[in-house]
Amino acid sequence: MTLRTSRDFMAWQPPTGWRELRGDQRHSYLEQHGIRIPLRPADWEQLDHDRRMAYLAWHSQILSDTPDARAAKEREYRKDLRAWNVLMGWWILCLLVGLGIVWGTGALGESIGLRIGITLFAGVGYTMAIFIPMLISRPSPPCT
Known part of the structure; x- marks a missing residue:
């Protein structure tokens, strides 16, 4: 041919x-x-x-x-997604520990306004600095 x-x-x-x-x-x-x-x-x-x-x-x-190449891409995607999930879990754990320190200890005294301010700052800062970029960079499945 x-x-x-x-x-x-x-x-x-x-x-x-x-x-x-x-x-x-x-x-x-x-x-x-x-x-x-x-x-x-x-x-x-x-x-x-x-x-x-x-x-x-x-x-x-x-x-x-080939089927082997597609399987390798799928394994790579699952590995990347697992790493992404672990990192996301780590950031959520850090945020919860920080908020637990603010609300669970007497480190700030009885100042409720300061605790609410720190909570809002941490929530908004976490969302803007970590959560939104992590959602954008989440691995996507391979095209088949």
Whole structure:
């Protein structure tokens, strides 16, 4: 099969069951059918940046998106999410300990206004400095 341009390569449809094949099985299938998918097709120099990126994404999907790679991405996501949950729990524990010291001890005397002020300052400061950035940086699951 003679595929030369990026349009020809990207028009090629893999056979059914392709997603379940391992990398070596994919390469052997391509070799058996005489398909050689280069990293850069013949029309690489004529392609604009968006078409180049589309071709590279297609190339990666065809050759690298194997069940093993998807499982590795899922394991990495679960590891990152576990670390994120531990860090978030640590920050909540620190906040609760700080508030426990303010409200549970006699360190500030009988000044309720000062305790409420420190509580509001800690709550707002924690939300702005830790909680919102942590929510934004929460790991997202891999695309399948």
